[in-house]
Amino acid sequence: MRWAWQRSRRLGASAPVAGTLAQAKELLAELVDQQWKDEARLRSLDDPDPIPVRWRTPDAAELMDHAVNIDPSAAPPSGPAGGAARLWWAASSAEIGALADRFRRTRRRRLVILGGPGTGKTTLAVQLLLHLLATRTADEPVPVLLLVAGWDTQRHPRLQDWIADRLTGDYPALRSPELGAEVAPALAGRGHILPVLDGLDELPPPAQTAVINALNRSLGGDDQLILTSRTTEFTAAISAAGDLITSAAVLEPLPLTPAAAADHLTRCLPPSPGPAWQQTLTALRATPLADQTPPGQEAVHRPAAALAELTATPLGLWLVRTVYTAPGADPTPLTDPDRFPTSATLQAHLLDQLIPALIDARPPSTNSAEPFRPRRRRHPAQVRHWLGYLAHHLTTQPATGGQGTRDLAWWRLAATTHTFTPTTRLTFASITTLTTGLAVGLATGLTFGLETGLAFGLVVGLAFGLVVGLATGLTTRSWAQDPPGYADLHIRRRSAALVRSLATRLPLGLAVAFAVAFAVGFAGQFAVGLVFGFPDDMARLAPEFPDGLRVGLEFELLIGVAVGLGVGLPLALALGIMAWAATPAPTHHATTPMSSWRTDRRLNLLRFSTTTLALALTITITLGLVTGLSDGLRYGLEFGPAVGLAFGLTVGLAFGKHRAWWAYLFATWKLARAGHLPHRVMPFLDDCHRLGLLRTVGPYYQFRHAELHDHLAATHPPTHNTGRRHRRPT
Structure with a gap:
């Protein structure tokens, strides 16, 4: 079994292929370009033209490295590399091409974009990212925008390790077998990524300082960087760190006239x-x-x-x-x-x-050719109330040192709203115990007769129900901590991959079949042979021992083979389908909140359905081979689905790494019952994104502007117990 399992894993996973970095870079560039072009169109950044914000290097000498460390040509003919030399760079967001050219001429291509609230820092970063992509040569890195608030410098001390982790999560196509498992770390570690880190100010002060230190430790001589932050927070961070961003130019906006x-x-x-x-x-x-304005003449x-x-x-x-x-x-x-x-x-x-x-x-539309219009019209007061709750909820989260967070992660709702209280877990475990026990008990009664079913079915049903209830009750606490999973069920252009996945899991299934056959047919029936071979007179033990063993092996090993095949083949089928679905296609788009929600939902439903199917087939095949084809198949078809459903529910809920969708269902049901959110939260958030109220960065939602977030949070009435129903605004 161990050999078969290792062989199936080796065959199922593609080893890194040399020479694929160029292909991976082109694929990543296409994904990032499409991702941010869509976001820029939704934000109307070029409608009719970009807002003409003027940018220049700051007067404060403590914000930026020496000009000669950034660009030797910036130093004046005489005097030190400071003072007037800091005025060497001026730009406009309306002329992004000139800004990109100036960025490329710097020594190490590092830029820090500063400014106050609402001054267009992220917009400039997105504009620069898109222009760099549009004019990128094959040897230049791919700019990728990441939320710096997601960087835990204790877990990932090196910037490149965190980037690799985010690439595999935000761009699943990089995990496709055609590219290999090590492509993302290679891209991040060999200078093929230009990280555009947005929102240093969204971290608590100690974390801001840690990021400054980690950046200077991680950046090598050829590593590039773009970083955005509010000026006040950046100034405090570099002061606490006692260091600047080495060789990084700094830009600040001028007020619009x-x-x-x-x-x-x-x-x-x-x-x-x-x-x-x-x-x-x-x-x-x-x-x-x-x-x-001259003093005294304001009015x-x-x-x-x-x-x-x-x-x-x-x-x-x-x-x-x-x-x-x-x-x-x-x-x-x-x-x-x-x-x-x-x-x-x-x-x-x-x-x-x-x-x-x-x-x-933006009136609603269901036309797929109109991606920037909501799918459903909602009353503005309802939208204000629901978004206000989310803004207030994010602001009061204790996860980031007490200052809240800007990032709305749908899979974190259960954890941050404390959904799985002891009462909730006990109630859910009781419901699953009763429903599963009833289903199995009825199936037993219908299969083996009413009298037998009433006596035996209640016992079997109660046993199954207790197993399911105990398993789900013990594991629901961890659901709220699970990240989203991935599953792709599109069969188009992936049928050959499905066949290969099933074929590579077949040795494991056969190994399990032989192991079960040995355990049931040999070990178990060896004991039977011993029993039947033992006479009352212990002196006859030796002569009767071979006959007992022969009887056990000849007549009962067939049962072991039947049980083994009934277990092994469905197991191979289930594992093959799951492994195939978890393998991204090279054409998969960048991860968005909606796509991560859909793929995690797909994974959980697939895990439940394949486990149910596999166990139902196991019971049907086993009973058919053991008790005869006619009666066995009838018993299997009557009893198998119920037991398969029970164990499928157990495996789907209690096992596996990704159960974020189940946690989301519980959390949103409780929040909707309390009147804080609509019943269908993700479609609502998707409509808010289409309206331009929210923006997306990878799998996270954010309010389009931090000022909108803060305003809604400050004006939202305080919330109390989420378990009590409140009237919704009308």
């Missing part, structure tokens, strides 16, 4: 926007920013002060555009100082109106 903001809004409006918009745009252009020279300050950031400009450029919207309140005396009050108003505006602007 009122004229630039007005020009962008003009391009988003119809050619004749109407007098209200013309007056608003005129007032905006005539309002200088606060740091450009005279700043007719649209709050609007000018708000639209100085890409976030504020996007909010104004989204809420007020819709047909029929009246922009007059935007310049009303009595209603919105500050940019903060105006931003809060726009965040309140964002959900209704997006729902009205």
